[in-house]
Amino acid sequence: MEDYRRQGGIQQLLVAEQEARQIVDTARTAKMNRLKQAKDEAEGEVAKYRAQMEKEYQKTISESTGFSGVNVKRLDEETVKKIDHLKKQAAKVSPEVIKLLMTQVTTVQV
DSSP states (O other): OHHHHHHHHHHHHHHHHHHHHHHHHHHHHHHHHHHHHHHHHHHHHHHHHHHHHHHHHHHHHHHHHHHHHHHHHHHHHHHHHHHHHHHHHHHHHHHHHHHHHHHHHHOOOO
């Protein structure tokens, strides 16, 4: 009878060990699934943040490029005006300069 109890106790221990192993395996699987889920969520958040930062960067670039485009246009207009002004001044003084040069070239000094 005592042998029967021992065998029953061993059987119970084996069953309990199997149940414990199943519980541990289930917990491991749940842990691995949760880690994978957390990793996927983190990657999603990183991708969202990266997209947001890229959008802000592109906006900043387009704004600064827009301003420099306006500045370039303004500088081009100012340059054209200054060139026209210099051409008008040169046209006014050109006859006098030619006369002075001709006088200097044709005059012989002894």
